Amino acid sequence: MADPIENGVSPKPKKAIVTEAHVAPLNDETSVAHKVGSEDPQRDEDTVYVKGHPVIRNGADVSKYLVSCRDDGDPAFTFRSIVLGSIFTALSSVITILYTFKPFQVQVSAVFIQLLVFVFGEAWALLTPNPNRVKGKWLQNTFRFLNFGQPFGIKEHVVASLIASSGNNGLSGVEVYAIERLFYDRSVSASTAVLATFSISLCGFVVAGLLRPLIVYPAEMVYWLSLPQVVLFQNLHFDRIANRGRLKKFGWALAFAAVWEIFPAYIIPWFSGISIVCLATINAPKSTRTVISTIFGGASSNEGLGIFNFSLDWQYIQSQYLSLPLKQQLNSWIGLVILYAALTGLYYSNTWNAKTFPFMSTSLFSANSTVFQPTAILNDQGVIDYAKLNDVGLPYLTSATVWGYLTQSIAIGALISHVIIFFGKDMVAAWKQARNRTQPDVHYQAMLKYKEVPHWWYIALFVLCFFAGLAVNIIGETTLPAWGYIISLLLGAFIAPFSCILYGLYGSGVATNQISKMVAGVVHPGRPLANLYFASWSHQVILLAVNLANWLKVGVYCKIPPRTMFTTQIYGTLLGAGLNYAVMTSIVNSQREILLDPSGNNIWSGSVVQSMNSQAVTWALAKDMYGLSGRYVIVPLGLLIGFFLPVLHWTLIKIVPRVKDYPINTALISAYAGINYYGNTSWIWSSIAVGIFSQLWLRRRLPNIYNKYNYLIGAALDGGSQLVIFVLSFAVFGASGTAYPFPSWWGNPSSGNPDHCL
Template identity: 35%
Template sequence: MLTKVNSRRSDSAVLPEISPSPVDDEKKDSFNDVNVEKSLGSEDVHERELQEERDEYLVQDYAHDIAVKVLSTQDDPSEPAFTFRMLFLGFGLGSFGAVLAQIYYFKPQTVSVSHLFLLLISYFIGNFMAAVIPRHGWWRYLNPGPFNIKEHTAAIIMCSTAAVSATASEIVAVDTLFYGKTLNPAVAIFMLCSSQLLGYGFAGILRDFLVYPTACWWPNIVTTATVFQALHYERTLASKRVRMFWVAFGAIAVWEIVPQYIFPVLTGLSIFCLIDNGRSDVLRNVFGGASNNEGMGALAACLDWNYIGSGCLWTPLKTQVNQWIGFLFTYFFMALLYYCNVWKAKNFPFMSQALFYENGTVYDQTQILTDNVFDANKFATAGPAFFSASNAWFLLVSNLALGACLVHVLLWHWPEVKGAFTGMAFRKGNDVQDEHYEKMKVYKPVPHWWFVIVFVIAYGVAQATNYTSGSGLPWWTFTVLLILTFSLTVVYGYLASITGFYLSWFGTGFFQMLVAFILPGRPVANMFGTLYGQHTMNQALGLLSDFKLGQYCKLPPRVTFFAQISGAIVGSVLNYVMIVNNRPALLSIAGTRLWSGQNAQSFNSNAISWGALGPQMFGKGGTYVMVPIALAIGLVLPIPFWLAHRRWPKARFNWVITPYSAWLTVGINTSITFTVIIGFWSQYWLRNKHPRWFTKVRPVVSGCFLSCMLTSFAVFGAAGTAHDFPVWWGNPSLDQGLSADRCKAPA
């Protein structure tokens, strides 16, 4: 039985493992006398070049190897971190990211702003400022010297904290779209800020367990830290990467205009759709997927990097394989549920986030609510509500994943996480054996009481906005949710930190189910319960990964503290300002190719189904009783693999991560095939055969975000009026009954 993660052992549970690259004996012999354990932190450029040559043949593996070989431990404590350049880049690019993230919340495919894109752009702007701003006299306060890694890292942490679409903005949008209520601007902004900062208090307390140890290496952050160090520690070597970035950045930025605007068929090339040309519902449901809520996108070829994303480049192979298995399950069950007419699925669209009457028309929630509270007499007249089968499947899998994740972490990693539940975070003298953490001891730490104060203030503001906004969420329910959220943050955070496997959003259904049990018949209270349960956990996980980035790049902890809090506040304000007002498209089931209310619809549908109709839909005798039962099933799923690993420790049962995904139930799905191909190529072939290129290629694929921003404002209507590209074969129109991939348009 493996009870403790040891980054040196080959049987460590769920840690990514890459087999050594096959090299011929002569090459192996030529490196036998080389001290491969030498740190890559040497300041000698020639030595670093020799080390890179050695690394061509010695694939780095496991958390410790990545932490001290792929990443440098060097540091110069004299470098300034809190500078004018840091503030300019942090607030400027953070504002840009927050605006873009909020716009894309209302797009058919929700995308996040790439950290690597912000990182590289800020590098060039920072160096430009260092070159053109004088350094004499009082100017030295604006330009204290060369642009360094500390101020660069602080700026990016501020950006990453700001560049999100906060869940509280969903409540603002849903209140306007579905409840005819507009929140007071001050209340809305304070609600956004408090919901962002609650998770920050949790993250600060959990640093000892989820940030400082080597085993918690946060795979999604390693790429970012590698780029930081390449740009700032290897300036003579970085020129190749800089040129590579500009070439790739420019090419991708220009290319993205083609599939996004001129030639949308390239978003999802499906031979089946092209042959069918809009006649078959079956082919659309299975092979279509280039338009919002169209289909599963099986075997489609996506030439739009905006939808493929960079996650497949950095997520460890074992994690991706588990996700691919999840995709196969989802393909199978989505088709099975629909075509076997489970839950009367054929009465409703194949994919949708709305609620329906049994005859397939959209459910009118106003017919069952009185003052936004469930009215049993009105419900008796209106009748029951139904989901599309795909949406019901997503809810079921969400609960399944939540239970499986909880038991998975407790079985495999209890010794590592138990301290978070026993108060060890507040005890002095915790022994953390990590080279990066040792380097950080020269800086003043952020005391735990700072985070406690932030949490207490955010807690008070959240309670106040709950009552002033009419949420219907009592103070004690809010408090219970936060206690539970803290526990789940530990579990989910540990899984994410050692595998890169993020399941945080799958807890939404759990919190909705919990609030529905505590406060039945109150859909608005259910939304607020989800906000302070699920979103607080999501925010804490994001902040924890930023703490790890600061540790890898030796950013003084107190600068990290400032960057994260200021970024959260700026992002919250801009999220509110940028909420899209396009009511007809946002209320439509299919939306348009440019705008979609899928996220707001899903958020509201779940609030109505759980908050108002929980007993009728999910209780005993309800249509979807299997959804809550799935939570119990998920609790059992990891146990057979854990027992099998104890019996046959060499059989690799520890590779199985039982929580799996159901991402195909929403949005645009044509990217799956290329995501699998690129992920396998990157994490198996490139990482094994060419590990040096593996660390260089991934940072250069961020140009699409510039193109996304430009097209959103220039032609897609983010700045006001949309300018559609003329209809032609490669840009079909819904008026022709065709989706973007020339499959039959969704009903």
């Protein structure tokens, strides 16, 4: 029995059938349909059919039946696409950095930007004069260059959306500058800011660029969360008359989501967390309700685990659970069961003095349970003063946070060995196929007519980024030594391919930023600012590689020339980084006092940058907190534990071969075993319900409906809910300066816990 990665990668196409279809036995109807389909010469013998329609099980099915291979040859790099991309880069990047300093964070979704670009692109085409209706060749040529009166094509749409989505690639570096200004009372020079931003923003592109034959071209590298965008792109532009019915359903779904979102987000917050257990115990003693809230509460941040707590608020659920493959969701469900057992057991067994501190919180605490202030142990240069540390004492973490850190370490270790053990041979085969231009994926073959980006383009870009970063670290303003900078890049380059492979195959990855902070703490003890810069460079290599690989796959699906993808990604990233830096400087200079206040106010808050600085301080104390004599030594040991989990999995397969039929991924299980150790948790069970409906029932029972509408309606629900949240943020949530809360009533309790758990 072949491993799932073999689908579309192995040179033996017969093995493509071995995928999610084996997670559970096929029913009789599906089996019969498959047998009948095999006898039909018009059908692929490796495809499973239900009622005459193919079931989407793997990347090969996505390529053949879900994403169109159509290529109209329309222009991609146009004046209109650059202008629209630039405008919406400004919108998305400025809003993102603005909300970094707000009491709550709003992220502009890719689908929301995609819809805005489409509306403005269509208006540009319809409301501008047609060049053929004006006299004068010069004027006609000018109008054509400006795309006046010209249809707004899919490739322009993709390029503009790509530019806009690239605007936040350099956010990490800008956040470090903000922390430096706020907590260390220093700022880098203009030249350092420019060079460091350029380096941090683009350093990871080389990994995705050089490894695209491995992480982009194979059919199995789907990047599942991008499918709603791809399907929406094609439905908005291909054969609009035939798709009119689907577009109407899209519009109705978007309108429904927009109207509905007003209720859970503003009028009836109880809809964001419905807990039957909490309602049944509403008159119980407070001590009982406190325990109930810990287990079943979840509508408020850090309230509880949210078991059997269901949310009807789509802004939290989102379409990713309509998109993620069943193999990913199965692993996530296993991880959640472990999460519930671990957090409950750790807290009530008082592990790491858990009961002294809140059940869930990411803050640092002193031994007496008061909030720990990192500035109390730093000197004027932002370096840890061990004399002050001896007086104050080491900070403590909640048991939930320690568990979250531990599972992140385990997941990172498991990620590396799992990819090597289970996907290694297939990755080698995929690399050889791409190098020989024999990769069988129909979309890859369709892209061969376009000029590929030469490897030396990516290498040249990296060389520029490398020397820009090397220069600023030699100057010394970052406090990160040049040798530490080189280590950070090597670490990121080592981890990035593993993250890209997992993300491409499963639609989600493993949070790897902790290993950057861990290594930084080891090589630069007592220097939190160096830790911040080290982690920024290292993690950006990983993050940018994943982001670029994801968009390169969108480009393959939508037939965007590779050189256009390369150029526009760089342009959008640099434009967004510059805008982020300008807005950050303005906010930090004008709101410094309130951003330093631990509480903030209803308009401004420094909670995000405060948390980042606290983590940097913690890992700067790595030897004391996570060393052999430290109370949290288990956290770094998690890397070793995680590394051997896939080895045990592989050994079990050798002993019991049937285990290979199940898509177990210990890296994903470990990641989800600690992914929700803080924040709002009421949406988890709703996401499980959505995943079961989409992947277990709709995909298998009604593949025709699934193929036509699953991703399209998911994109509509995302767009509608995001649109309303964006409007409500400025209208009533206080983003414009004044908040207008909805009056308190049973559905909007003044206690702050909408689920009535406490």
